[in-house]
Amino acid sequence: MPAAPRPRARRRPLNREIPLTPREGEVLVWTDGACSGNPGPGGWAAIVVWPDGEHEELSGGEGHTTNNRMEYTAALEGLRSLPAGTRVCIVTDSRLVLDSMTKWVAGWRRKDWKTAAGDPVKNQDLVRALDAELARHEARWHWVRSHETGAAHAHKALNERADRIAVAAARSRAA
Numbered sequence: 705m706p707a708a709p710r711p712r713a714r715r716r717p718l719n720r721e722i723p724l725t726p727r728e729g730e731v732l733v734w735t736d737g738a739c740s741g742n743p744g745p746g747g748w749a750a751i752v753v754w755p756d757g758e759h760e761e762l763s764g765g766e767g768h769t770t771n772n773r774m775e776y777t778a779a780l781e782g783l784r785s786l787p788a789g790t791r792v793c794i795v796t797d798s799r800l801v802l803d804s805m806t807k808w809v810a811g812w813r814r815k816d817w818k819t820a821a822g823d824p825v826k827n828q829d830l831v832r833a834l835d836a837e838l839a840r841h842e843a844r845w846h847w848v849r850s851h852e853t854g855a856a857h858a859h860k861a862l863n864e865r866a867d868r869i870a871v872a873a874a875r876s877r878a879a
Contacts, residue, residue, distance in 0.1 A: 724846050729755050730791045733782035736866035737774025737798070738874045746774040747873025749866040750782030760785070761865075765873040774870065775801045776830035783837040791842045797850035797863060806845055809835050 726732050732753040739746040747765035762781055765774070775798040786792060796802055809831065812818070817825045817832070825831055848860050850867075 724793070724795065724848070726753075726755070726793060727791065730793055731755065731786060732793050732795060732862075733779070733786075734795045734860075734862040734866045735775070735778035735782055735798075735801075736796075736863065736870045737771055737776075737778050738867065738870035739769060739771035739774055740874050740878055743768055743770050745769075745874050745878035746771065747870045747875070747877060748774040748778035748781065749869035749873065750778050750785070751862050751866050751869075752782060752785055753862070761869060763869045763873045765870075765877040767877045770827075772798075772800055773827055773830060774874075776804075776827055776834060778866070778870065779805075780830060780834045780837055783834070783841060783843070786841060788840045789842070793844050793846050795846045795848060795860075795863065797848050799847065802845050802847050804831055805834060805838065 724732070734751040734753070735749065737746065737748045745765065745767055746769035747763060749761065749763045751759055751761050753759045762785055764777070764781065775796065779794050779796060779801055782794065783792065811820070812825050812831070813835070817828050819825060848863050850863070
């Protein structure tokens with residue numbers, strides 16, 4: 705007699721956004737990068753939200769860069785602004801940055817900063833600096849969805865604000 709069919713579990717999409725609630729004593733760092741052309745003038749932004757609700761906005765940019773470099777730089781500069789040992793959640797809409805720092809970095813370190821294909825890791829200077837900075841903190845990551853069209857980010861006021869700051873920083877580098 706054939707086995708009875710297994711009931712199907714109700715699955716949620718992997719990219720479903722989970723509401724973000726800071727943990728006790730945790731600093732939130734909302735990050736974003738922007739580039740006008742790729743490569744082109746770029747900007748980055750990090751909004752640091754302290755446990756008491758106070759926040760600060762950090763930004764900068766480069767005259768000739770890529771969007772990925774600006775995404776990495778936003779996370780790096782946000783972390784650099786914190787005292788060592790800070791409990792922090794880095795909020796990003798970049799799957800590249802998230803996956804780089806949560807899935808791939810350990811393997812890259814083991815392989816002397818080479819990818820699985822044996823090529824050098826792209827943006828290695830920033831990835832290594834971010835890896836070192838993460839070692840100074842008790843960090844976790846949180847991904848938020850952004851619209852593929854580059855329009856405002858989905859329902860996250862601070863992510864939208866980080867996007868506007870990063871775009872403004874990119875525009876100032878283009879002038």
